[in-house]
Amino acid sequence: MGYNQFSFLFFLCLCLLSLSSSIPHHLCRRDESISLLKFKKKLTVNSSVSSDGDGFCETFYNQMPHQKTSSWKMSRDCCSWDGVTCDEMTGHVIELNLSCSQLVGKIDSNSNLFQLSHLQRLDLFYNNFPGSHIFPEFDSGRFSSLTHLDLFKSSFSGQIPLKISHLSKLQSLSLSPSSETNLRLAARDFKLLFQNLTKLTALQLKGINISSTISLNFFSHLTTLRLLSLSNCNLRGPIPKSLSNLTRLELLVLDGNTLNGTMPSWMFSQLPSLRYLILSNNHFSGQLEDFKSNSLSGYVDVSLFSDLKQLRVLDLSYTSISLTNENKVNVTWLESLDKLGLAACEVKELEFLRSAKQLGDLDLSNNKLQGRIPVWAWSNWMFSMRSSLPIPPNTTWLFFISQNNMSGEIPSSICNLTSLEMLDLGRNNLRGEIPQCLGNMTALGVLDIRHNNLSGNLPTTFISGSSLRSLNLHGNKLEGKIPRSLAHCKELEVLDLGDNHLIGTFPMWLGTLPKLQVLSLRSNELHGSIRTSTIENIFPNLRMLDLSSNAFTGNLPKCLLQHLKAMRTIDPSKMEPSDGYYQDTVAVVTKGLELEVVRILSLYTTVDLSNNKFEGHIPSIVGDLVALRVLNLSHNGWEGHIPLSLGNLSVVESLDLSGNHLSGEIPQQLASLTFLSLLNLFHNHLRGCIPQGPQFATFENYSYEGNDGLRGFPVSKVCGDDHVSNTVSGLDDQEGDSEFLNDFRKAALMGYGSGLCVGLSIIYMVSTRNPIWLARIILKLEHKIITRRKKKQRLVRNNKRRNNHL
Numbered sequence: 001m002g003y004n005q006f007s008f009l010f011f012l013c014l015c016l017l018s019l020s021s022s023i024p025h026h027l028c029r030r031d032e033s034i035s036l037l038k039f040k041k042k043l044t045v046n047s048s049v050s051s052d053g054d055g056f057c058e059t060f061y062n063q064m065p066h067q068k069t070s071s072w073k074m075s076r077d078c079c080s081w082d083g084v085t086c087d088e089m090t091g092h093v094i095e096l097n098l099s100c101s102q103l104v105g106k107i108d109s110n111s112n113l114f115q116l117s118h119l120q121r122l123d124l125f126y127n128n129f130p131g132s133h134i135f136p137e138f139d140s141g142r143f144s145s146l147t148h149l150d151l152f153k154s155s156f157s158g159q160i161p162l163k164i165s166h167l168s169k170l171q172s173l174s175l176s177p178s179s180e181t182n183l184r185l186a187a188r189d190f191k192l193l194f195q196n197l198t199k200l201t202a203l204q205l206k207g208i209n210i211s212s213t214i215s216l217n218f219f220s221h222l223t224t225l226r227l228l229s230l231s232n233c234n235l236r237g238p239i240p241k242s243l244s245n246l247t248r249l250e251l252l253v254l255d256g257n258t259l260n261g262t263m264p265s266w267m268f269s270q271l272p273s274l275r276y277l278i279l280s281n282n283h284f285s286g287q288l289e290d291f292k293s294n295s296l297s298g299y300v301d302v303s304l305f306s307d308l309k310q311l312r313v314l315d316l317s318y319t320s321i322s323l324t325n326e327n328k329v330n331v332t333w334l335e336s337l338d339k340l341g342l343a344a345c346e347v348k349e350l351e352f353l354r355s356a357k358q359l360g361d362l363d364l365s366n367n368k369l370q371g372r373i374p375v376w377a378w379s380n381w382m383f384s385m386r387s388s389l390p391i392p393p394n395t396t397w398l399f400f401i402s403q404n405n406m407s408g409e410i411p412s413s414i415c416n417l418t419s420l421e422m423l424d425l426g427r428n429n430l431r432g433e434i435p436q437c438l439g440n441m442t443a444l445g446v447l448d449i450r451h452n453n454l455s456g457n458l459p460t461t462f463i464s465g466s467s468l469r470s471l472n473l474h475g476n477k478l479e480g481k482i483p484r485s486l487a488h489c490k491e492l493e494v495l496d497l498g499d500n501h502l503i504g505t506f507p508m509w510l511g512t513l514p515k516l517q518v519l520s521l522r523s524n525e526l527h528g529s530i531r532t533s534t535i536e537n538i539f540p541n542l543r544m545l546d547l548s549s550n551a552f553t554g555n556l557p558k559c560l561l562q563h564l565k566a567m568r569t570i571d572p573s574k575m576e577p578s579d580g581y582y583q584d585t586v587a588v589v590t591k592g593l594e595l596e597v598v599r600i601l602s603l604y605t606t607v608d609l610s611n612n613k614f615e616g617h618i619p620s621i622v623g624d625l626v627a628l629r630v631l632n633l634s635h636n637g638w639e640g641h642i643p644l645s646l647g648n649l650s651v652v653e654s655l656d657l658s659g660n661h662l663s664g665e666i667p668q669q670l671a672s673l674t675f676l677s678l679l680n681l682f683h684n685h686l687r688g689c690i691p692q693g694p695q696f697a698t699f700e701n702y703s704y705e706g707n708d709g710l711r712g713f714p715v716s717k718v719c720g721d722d723h724v725s726n727t728v729s730g731l732d733d734q735e736g737d738s739e740f741l742n743d744f745r746k747a748a749l750m751g752y753g754s755g756l757c758v759g760l761s762i763i764y765m766v767s768t769r770n771p772i773w774l775a776r777i778i779l780k781l782e783h784k785i786i787t788r789r790k791k792k793q794r795l796v797r798n799n800k801r802r803n804n805h806l
Helices: 002-022 030-041 056-061 136-140 162-166 187-192 241-245 375-381 412-416 436-440 484-488 508-512 558-562 620-624 644-648 668-672 731-736 739-744 772-805
Strands: 084-086 093-097 121-123 148-152 172-176 202-205 227-229 235-237 251-253 258-261 276-278 299-301 313-315 322-324 339-341 361-363 398-400 407-409 422-424 429-433 446-448 453-457 470-472 477-480 494-496 501-504 518-520 525-529 544-546 551-554 582-590 593-598 606-608 613-617 630-632 637-640 654-656 661-664 678-680 685-689 709-711 748-751 756-764
Touching: 162 187, 412 436, 484 508, 558 620, 620 644, 644 668
Parallel strands: 093 121, 121 148, 148 172, 172 202, 202 227, 227 251, 235 258, 251 276, 276 313, 299 322, 313 339, 339 361, 361 398, 398 422, 407 429, 422 446, 429 453, 446 470, 453 477, 470 494, 477 501, 494 518, 501 525, 518 544, 525 551, 544 606, 551 613, 606 630, 613 637, 630 654, 637 661, 654 678, 661 685, 685 709
Antiparallel strands: 084 093, 582 593, 582 756, 593 748
């Protein structure tokens, strides 16, 4: 009987347990559920935000942006909401993961977010919270349990508070501004901030404006660090010895700073776990006291890296060092090496890469490689031996080998790299035809083969769904017509086909590309009139149009100009991105000098139609393109008056109307163009008085030569009782404000040209560190500018005295 009673009781307990497990448990605390809903209510969801154009969400979270807060409803337990994790025992919200959630709005100090006092993880990665500051509430103890904080690229701005140091349990900290915001960390706070954060295992401060040295004992308290990234933080000075205390370090990223001094040898001997080392774009130099060689100043022997047994990623590009193998030792780098960046490291031979068979990302651009590629490279990286261009493994997604002396043809086997996203073969001696299959590579986003000796036709077939964003074939010997299949490349932003032998008429159908910002067809054999288009909204995002040095004829249709929406608005919010794999530059040729101006193309807006056979009147609608920095209509057959509407181009810095048949007077409205630093009106039929104003007082005779009817300063004929306006004082300040002249100081002298033309080149992995010879040229150029400015002022004063005397 007792046994039966026990069996019944046991069965009853099982039933009760089963019943209790079937009843839903509402773990979430009501007050925290309400706080989350109030937090959500103050934000909006915008599907266009975090579109993942940079691939951050897919790369770091293996997900595409989606609206996590759409599942947040009071009728459901908040612990089941997307992005919310609760403690199973207490029901408190301990984790809030809203990464890539397309959220928009401002988070202030009164946000209900701070009611979640039991949070251990807070992840707001890749949203848009403009005007939000990093929370000053950290000192109140509300987030005292926080172990992980990620505010990477979520548009937070302002000063990073020292009070973050109160989060003594913090293990992971990731802070970075978006491209349109600015995060700062005071130099003093940078030295004190991490003294209390002794449990950190991961620290990422990317693009933070710190402007400080790294103190000698900075790393002494961070011995648990495994991941450290301080890229693009304006750090300077040497790497301190205390970094050697981080013996668990697996990833070290210090690129994009101005660190200098020696590249310490202990970095390679005392950091045995290091797998990722990125030091590119710094200023390392000096006597290297490494443990294997007595290298000369600024030189690093390749054997220095052979002891890093775990190394998978190494980037030393643009660090002002030179890799050598002076000891002639038989050293090879690890087979496990997956990414290697050695751009501008004066690499002369490849023997040390013999065993690196797994390379998926290799940058050898701007080096001194020459001759034939070694036989072993063919077996490691190639499918055939039909050319002297090495082909990397199938897994490669970035391949940069520009600015070397590579010769031979581009093998069609390069199209077997199905993962390839960026291909830069620019500035080599490659010849032959472009493989037709390159147009069929769906993953390829950047194709740069500029400045080679390629001939034949362009690829005739670009497939639908192409990822191509930038196509640069400038400076080859390409022939034939521009293929209409380029219209399939809906992601295309930059198209540079300049300096070739292309034929045909203007490809108006390119106007259907919604993202096209740059179109350069200069110096080809294109001809005929530009016909009126029936297509609506053509070229909506175009910012640079260069059709110079062709044989275009007839009138310029108004329909082409009236749809250039990006040129009709000055957008001050446009900012230069803080990072990226390539940097856009603009080549400006003026008065016989071609200068490469380092500018982001979304800021530098130009139209160059020079050296063609256009005729008729200059359309007045040109004056609606108010964002123009450079307008060049020279050496055509324009006639009639200069449109008064050109006075609306308030930010124009260069205006060239020379070599036409223009008549009438120079519009007085042009005197109000305060940014104008270059004006060419020579060889027209202009007459009357030259307008007087601050900028016009700086222009010399050559700006007006060949216009016998013009009078007034600076030509010899006096215009009635007009005198030079007493506006020369302050010219230095106004000229100093000219972005055009500021860009000259960043320019690289490239060659010789005539007139004023605007070209385009895309430079991948470009160094912003100017060599000594370039610095000397820039100094001479500045000296000439200053000398010419003083000469002008003397002429103005002398002319004024002469007129007063008369």
